[in-house]
Amino acid sequence: MAKKFVNVTVNGEALELAASPGGTLINALRDQFGLIGAKPGCDSGGCGCCSVLIDGQVRYSCMVFTQSLESKSVTTVEGLESAEGLNALQQAFVDSGAVQCGYCTCGIIMAAHALLTTNPFANEDEVRKGISGCLCRCTGYHKIVQAILAAAPAYKNQTIA
Amino acid sequence: MLDFEVVGKRVGNVDAQDKVTGGRGFPMNYNLPRMLHGKLLRSPYPHAKISSIDVTAAEALPGVKAILTADDVPQKVFSPVYFVPTLAVGSVQDMVLLSKTVRYAGQPVAAVAATTLDIAEQALDLIEVEYEELPIVFDVDAAMAAGAPQLHENAENNIAKSVVHETGDVKTALAEADFVFEDVFQTQRVHTCYMEGRVCVVDTDRQGNVTIHASMQHLFGLREKLAYILDIPESKVRVVKPPYIGGGFGGKLEVTEMEPLAALMSFKTNRPVRIAHTRAEDFITTCRNPIKMELKTGVTKDGRLTARLCTSTLDCGANATHGAKVIEVHGLFGFSYTYNCPNRHWEGRTVYTNNIVGGGFRGYGAPQAAFAVEQQIDIIAEKLSLDPIELRLKNIHQEGETHPFLKSKFTTYRLEECLRRGAERIGWDKRQPAGSDTGAKKRGIGLGCTVTWTSCCAGQPDLYEHSGAIVKLNPDGSADIASAAIDLGCGQNTTFCQIVAEEFGLPLDKVKMTYADTSTVPFDAPMHASRGTYAAGGAILLAATEAKQRLFEYAAEMLDAPIDSLDVKGGYVFMKNTTDKKLSIAAIASIADSPLVKMTDNGPVQDGPSFRGTIYGRSSLAPEFSPVVGGAMFAEVEVDTETGVISVERIVYAHDIGKVLNPLGAEGQVEGGVQQGIGYTLMEQLRFDEDTGACTTIDFLDYKMPTAVEMPKKIECIFVESNETSGPFGAKSLSECALIAPAAAIANAVYNAIGVRFHELPITPDKVLKALGKY
Numbered sequence: 001m002a003k004k005f006v007n008v009t010v011n012g013e014a015l016e017l018a019a020s021p022g023g024t025l026i027n028a029l030r031d032q033f034g035l036i037g038a039k040p041g042c043d044s045g046g047c048g049c050c051s052v053l054i055d056g057q058v059r060y061s062c063m064v065f066t067q068s069l070e071s072k073s074v075t076t077v078e079g080l081e082s083a084e085g086l087n088a089l090q091q092a093f094v095d096s097g098a099v100q101c102g103y104c105t106c107g108i109i110m111a112a113h114a115l116l117t118t119n120p121f122a123n124e125d126e127v128r129k130g131i132s133g134c135l136c137r138c139t140g141y142h143k144i145v146q147a148i149l150a151a152a153p154a155y156k157n158q159t160i161a
Numbered sequence: 162m163l164d165f166e167v168v169g170k171r172v173g174n175v176d177a178q179d180k181v182t183g184g185r186g187f188p189m190n191y192n193l194p195r196m197l198h199g200k201l202l203r204s205p206y207p208h209a210k211i212s213s214i215d216v217t218a219a220e221a222l223p224g225v226k227a228i229l230t231a232d233d234v235p236q237k238v239f240s241p242v243y244f245v246p247t248l249a250v251g252s253v254q255d256m257v258l259l260s261k262t263v264r265y266a267g268q269p270v271a272a273v274a275a276t277t278l279d280i281a282e283q284a285l286d287l288i289e290v291e292y293e294e295l296p297i298v299f300d301v302d303a304a305m306a307a308g309a310p311q312l313h314e315n316a317e318n319n320i321a322k323s324v325v326h327e328t329g330d331v332k333t334a335l336a337e338a339d340f341v342f343e344d345v346f347q348t349q350r351v352h353t354c355y356m357e358g359r360v361c362v363v364d365t366d367r368q369g370n371v372t373i374h375a376s377m378q379h380l381f382g383l384r385e386k387l388a389y390i391l392d393i394p395e396s397k398v399r400v401v402k403p404p405y406i407g408g409g410f411g412g413k414l415e416v417t418e419m420e421p422l423a424a425l426m427s428f429k430t431n432r433p434v435r436i437a438h439t440r441a442e443d444f445i446t447t448c449r450n451p452i453k454m455e456l457k458t459g460v461t462k463d464g465r466l467t468a469r470l471c472t473s474t475l476d477c478g479a480n481a482t483h484g485a486k487v488i489e490v491h492g493l494f495g496f497s498y499t500y501n502c503p504n505r506h507w508e509g510r511t512v513y514t515n516n517i518v519g520g521g522f523r524g525y526g527a528p529q530a531a532f533a534v535e536q537q538i539d540i541i542a543e544k545l546s547l548d549p550i551e552l553r554l555k556n557i558h559q560e561g562e563t564h565p566f567l568k569s570k571f572t573t574y575r576l577e578e579c580l581r582r583g584a585e586r587i588g589w590d591k592r593q594p595a596g597s598d599t600g601a602k603k604r605g606i607g608l609g610c611t612v613t614w615t616s617c618c619a620g621q622p623d624l625y626e627h628s629g630a631i632v633k634l635n636p637d638g639s640a641d642i643a644s645a646a647i648d649l650g651c652g653q654n655t656t657f658c659q660i661v662a663e664e665f666g667l668p669l670d671k672v673k674m675t676y677a678d679t680s681t682v683p684f685d686a687p688m689h690a691s692r693g694t695y696a697a698g699g700a701i702l703l704a705a706t707e708a709k710q711r712l713f714e715y716a717a718e719m720l721d722a723p724i725d726s727l728d729v730k731g732g733y734v735f736m737k738n739t740t741d742k743k744l745s746i747a748a749i750a751s752i753a754d755s756p757l758v759k760m761t762d763n764g765p766v767q768d769g770p771s772f773r774g775t776i777y778g779r780s781s782l783a784p785e786f787s788p789v790v791g792g793a794m795f796a797e798v799e800v801d802t803e804t805g806v807i808s809v810e811r812i813v814y815a816h817d818i819g820k821v822l823n824p825l826g827a828e829g830q831v832e833g834g835v836q837q838g839i840g841y842t843l844m845e846q847l848r849f850d851e852d853t854g855a856c857t858t859i860d861f862l863d864y865k866m867p868t869a870v871e872m873p874k875k876i877e878c879i880f881v882e883s884n885e886t887s888g889p890f891g892a893k894s895l896s897e898c899a900l901i902a903p904a905a906a907i908a909n910a911v912y913n914a915i916g917v918r919f920h921e922l923p924i925t926p927d928k929v930l931k932a933l934g935k936y
Binding site: 030036037039040041042043077078081090093094095100102103106127128129131132133136138139142143144145 | 190650
């Protein structure tokens with residue numbers, strides 16, 4: 001089985017990833033880099049617990065082959081906080097009661113982050129659609145949607161890189 | 162009503178910061194050095210005998226370290242259900258760890274442990290199994306008929322369990338009733354769909370000790386079952402409590418093949434073994450048991466229920482497991498105890514088939530019952546030209562009544578207030594006659610009641626129910642809680658910290674849940690049956706109260722004040738009626754743990770109070786009884802008569818909660834219950850191939866459950882408080898109720914919208930269109 005080394009940027013850090021044929025990004029993140037925010041839920045692109053950003057687009061990391069990632073930039077939930085603390089979305093989730101078991105939380109935060117980065121003026125319908133690729137069994141999404149709308153103002157002031 | 166500092170406040174999950182930055186505490190993350198990866202080989206046949214298994218080729222694959230088949234494992238017969246002691250009378254024991262008889266498609270027949278998951282999967286393909294197919298039965302009626310294949314010894318006509326519960330004289334009452342209503346309802350198989358799948362990591366040592374980390378709902382149950390199945394003493398098994406798990410919903414309330422097999426393979430290889438289900442495997446491991454209910458109800462013309470007769474048939478699949486218990490909860494609590502009717506007869510049967518095995522799922526037989534009972538109530542109301550709420554009010558129990566079951570009590574019971582306040586909020590008086598809305602999209606409003614329990618097992622013979630805890634004060638004035646009660650995601654850790662913070666007058670961030678395993682804390686029953694706050698929280702409160710007493714003993718001596726004059730608030734112990742004398746909890750606790758003496762020029766002398774010792778309290782007890790809980794859910798739906806799609810527009814849920822300890826968390830429970838309820842009513846169904854029994858809904862593409870788009874934007878909670886004094890700070894329970902009412906409320910709302918009643922779940926668009934005569 002021929003592994004090849006792939007150069008990828010993860011949360012702003014240039015890393016070398018050992019990519020085996022058929023190996024997926026979620027396993028590389030969890031096993032090679034200890035980034036456990038992306039979580040296995042269904043291994044078939046159906047639940048969104050593994051969601052990360054690749055070059056700014058939200059993707060299911062269970063459906064991305066590591067051998068396709070040369071020169072790409074990956075952002076995981078661990079890359080959202082800064083020296084100042086949690087980002088606005090993470091803080092809004094904490095404050096709004098949007099976190100119950102938390103297993104879907106990181107994936108939904110990444111989907112919401114991608115949504116608000118491109119469309120910080122998203123209305124409730126757009127928010128619901130924007131996170132509809134992520135399943136949650138605990139919260140009914142109700143406070144998650146409220147948290148995302150509460151975090152939106154912070155994204156309105158961002159410059160999009 | 163008492164005023165609290167921390168309890169009753171809108172508080173976020175104490176684990177939230179961790180969960181939004183990665184979530185380190187999930188069992189799914191756990192791994193150990195040199196850990197092997199295990200996989201289970203599963204039968205493709207629904208009913209067969211294994212004539213041979215050849216593992217030679219698999220064993221030869223480099224990286225394969227252990228393989229187990231039926232010949233390699235103990236053949237003890239057991240029931241895997243955690244809350245039922247292994248040797249309890251009435252427990253249906255019909256499972257072995259690995260059997261040579263396969264009774265459902267997907268049943269494990271062998272296990273492999275290898276250095277990587279890929280190698281383990283390859284090894285499965287190399288195991289050669291010869292099956293001798295046997296005649297199949299998938300349908301309960303066919304299973305009970307003469308000549309059906311007998312799936313288990315000692316279960317004539319494939320009936321695993323049969324229960325009858327009667328009171329009064331139903332036969333006469335039916336004969337004398339003004340009207341008799343007969344209706345049949347059928348529910349489907351759905352899955353709990355916890356987002357964190359089942360996983361375990363088992364480590365063993367050469368002294369025969371087992372340590373296990375797993376995503377499960379009961380530490381002590383796993384210990385007991387594992388020890389029993391492997392025939393080792395319980396003292397050799399240590400189950401470590403996870404900081405939290407990624408959802409349970411009743412779907413992780415039993416031992417499965419993975420935990421004992423991982424232990425055996427770990428013993429064999431002297432390495433830790435991890436086994437994690439794929440989502441496809443999770444879909445066929447436990448599910449809500451489908452139940453058929455045949456109701457026959459007699460009423461007077463002014464709407465008094467005088468006779469209630471019901472036969473329930475539950476399809477438990479290949480093994481009885483929870484099916485033997487769900488049927489009882491369903492019949493007694495879901496049907497019999499819901500309305501005040503003196504003549505009742507209920508019969509329930511749990512029936513074996515070659516389907517997948519059922520398990521626990523939030524509500525435990527009551528959602529199935531509510532779907533049936535609450536719709537028939539509406540049928541009766543319409544026939545008698547009575548308002549559905551008025552009909553219910555004539556027949557519900559009242560607070561203070563004697564409950565038919567000795568260990569349940571109507572100590573506080575506010576169902577009537579829930580009905581009235583919920584009705585007002587939804588706008589019940591604007592409700593139109595069924596099917597009268599004009600246009601292609603028709604709106605309707607419906608109602609479903611739930612009459613449930615707190616701590617369902619309380620007082621029942623042969624069921625685990627007690628809880629225990631240790632609460633300890635630290636020298637910095639903070640408190641630690643050690644308890645086996647697991648946070649499934651409902652916010653148990655947060656509630657428990659609130660309870661202790663309130664008792665000590667501490668801010669919430671000064672209390673935390675700490676490490677626990679089965680050797681360090683008292684026994685706790687599973688986290689299930691709506692007992693977390695009431696029973697586990699009650700035990701934690703008792704431990705905190707004992708610790709507080711110890712704190713006051715110190716303070717009394719240090720402040721030179723009578724112990725009865727002391728109180729705590731804001732991190733201080735003080736004398737009531739004076740602000741002069743006070744001491745911080747930190748000051749007292751640090752003295753408690755500090756050395757007995759201080760050095761002076763004359764040598765060591767006693768310093769401070771005359772006694773020393775850590776300030777802590779402990780508890781171990783079971784609730785005396787189960788307070789009844791009521792709830793009324795109102796749903797507003799819109800039915801698109803051109804596409805058949807039903808959209809739930811608004812939910813109002815009024816709940817008889819006792820006391821809301823955390824409004825933010827309580828709302829979250831209702832909102833989540835509505836998601837599961839909409840899924841249950843409108844879209845979810847586990848489907849199987851008609852011939853082979855293979856599950857065809859094994860990923861989220863095919864198993865549809867609600868996303869954020871399918872949810873109503875308006876979910877309103879009305880918490881009716883009554884201060885149940887037997888519960889911590891007046892609390893009863895909530896979590897299961899939020900999933901018991903939705904199917905009833907939505908189905909009744911659909912009837913109100915289009916004048917068509919559905920007796921089967923799920924109510925999918927094709928069924929709506931067919932019922933409307935569109936094809």
